[in-house]
Amino acid sequence: MPARDRQLVWSTDDGDRRKARKRPPARQAGGRVKVRRETAGRRGKAVTTVSEVPLDDAGLKELAGKLKKRCGVGGSAKGGVIELQGDHRDVVVEVLRAEGYDVVLAGG
DSSP: OOGGGOOOOEETTTEEGGGOOOOOOOOOTTOEEEEEEEOTTTTTOOEEEEEOOOOOHHHHHHHHHHHHHHHTOOEEEETTEEEEEBOOHHHHHHHHHHTTOEEEEOOO
């Protein structure tokens, strides 16, 4: 069997590694998630941005999917920032607080 096909299946510390569950990434203590409405560079169209979320790229895309479904709009998650089409700050703050994040409205 080639070395690349071998996987550790049993460990004296963890037991059966095949049944190990993936742990969610740890959230940074004291971090604040910033939610703001932006129009700059978008021809006057409003966009809700969520920044400083303590998640990796996969977690960020998953959270963006939840927010897009809840708001019923399109958007993207790139560069550590979630962008949602339109002004949905109230709904986004509600969802993020329910997820356990410390949320602050930034900007005007």
